[in-house]
Amino acid sequence: MEEGDCPYVEQREAAQDADVLIGHPTHALSQDLVAGRVLIFDESPGDAYQTVFPATARTRAVNQFLQGYDKLDINRIDQVEALALLNEVGGVESEELVEELSSIDAATRQTEVLKSNGHAEAPSITLATFLLKKQQSTDLTGNQTNDTYAASLRQNLDLDYVQLADGMSVVDDLNSGELHIRRPPDLSDASAIVGLDGTPQVAVWKGKLGLDEMDHRQLLCDSCRRTYLAEYVGYDLVQTTTASNPYSSGNHVNRAQCYGLLEAVHDEYNHPVPIITSQKAEERLFESTPNEAYLGEPPITEFVTDIKHYGDLKSSNEFEGKPVGVVLGSPHPGDAPIQIAAAFEGYPALREGKGIDLDYGIKDSPFLQHFREDKVAQAIFRFGRSSPATVYVHTAAIPDWLQELAQQPNDGETVVRTRKDGERAVIKSLRNEGGGEVKEIAARASLDYTQRHVREMLARLFEAGLVDRTDSQPYEWTPANLVSASIVADVSLPGKD
Structure with a gap:
């Protein structure tokens, strides 16, 4: 191939010369594309800079890397873990391992991608495995550790944490064996960084972008937002319960309540309506053989036109212009994802309470809000969008500023009595x-x-x-x-x- 014939190289050079680039958050990982530019992130980058390695995938990646790396005379993950305890295995000393793995360049990382079961982060995963095992060994020996934060995570949440010298952060789930790694982009050469988000949590944004500080500017006050939504767009929100109704797992779905609510909304407007709920809740609600009397008379499908899930709402306009909609339950992924997200930012999230009173001991509950209330708000605004819409919300997990806009049940009132x-x-x-x-x-x-x-x-x-x-x-x-x-x-x- 002649120089300049590679389409990838040509497109990359064209991108570097372009005045405006529209891309994916992962493009920010290229410092050549970031330098000197104003970066605008439309909504949080999500998990663009984060990877989860289940225990088996973690083992495969480390073993594959070590077996092809001839500068270290070890070739299995269990030898790395043993080295953390013994300081010498097979002629390899722990200091030698740390020094060698810390010096691996980008070219070596890229070759790992070409291997079967290989991963570009395999060298860093190997180093993290060693450092984590070293930390955990202090719990066995009783030696005092310098990292009191990581020790607190291990003691209270069965999590562990380490940050590598190259900026990668690692959270180890000691229960599942999953290794969560995050390598945010280096944005130091950018002219400015702007994040656009209708439901922002500053603690979440800072961590995902690797920023120490972020200036949060709310363009409209809470009262102004409510006025805009109610009087200019025409939203009418109806809260139908005082419970949080965590429906992510499907285990807490009250089929009779949901059936009755959907039937009532259908009868009120004389047509079926679209709904947003969790995938597991949909499976529970639409089981072919209901286990309660009369739930199939008529079948629930007569009350519903379309269904979307909490997990696939980002940038969705499928329900735009729909004048009526129903949001069933709130998303809650379980304690572990919330605690892992908080652990990346230096917070040990200890669970307290349940339901709408659930709390993780962190001021303003940014991580719970991110996973629950903010997702409910995003679901509400899938309906109507630029036109009036009445949205029935079967959860009380609504952001405070938005809940003031909703018609709420009176004290002690039950909207849906099965x-x-x-x-x-x-x-x-x-x-x-x-x-x-x-x-x-x-x-x-x-x-x-x-x-x-x-x-x-x-x-x-x-x-x-x-x-x-x-x-x-x-x-x-x-x-x-x-x-x-x-x-x-x-x-x-x-x-x-």
């Missing part, structure tokens, strides 16, 4: 077989409840205006508004009569 099986059965019977006296209704083959239980259910339905009764006993009970009532839940939407 009906017990007996109440559901009585409604179904009255719909299909009509009314009658209590003893007649209780004797029906479709019901398996005592007269007393049936009488209590009828009294509740009477108070709700769903059945009528004669003025004198024995009461004759007749359906009133049961046709439009949900069998599964009693729903009272805030702001709706």
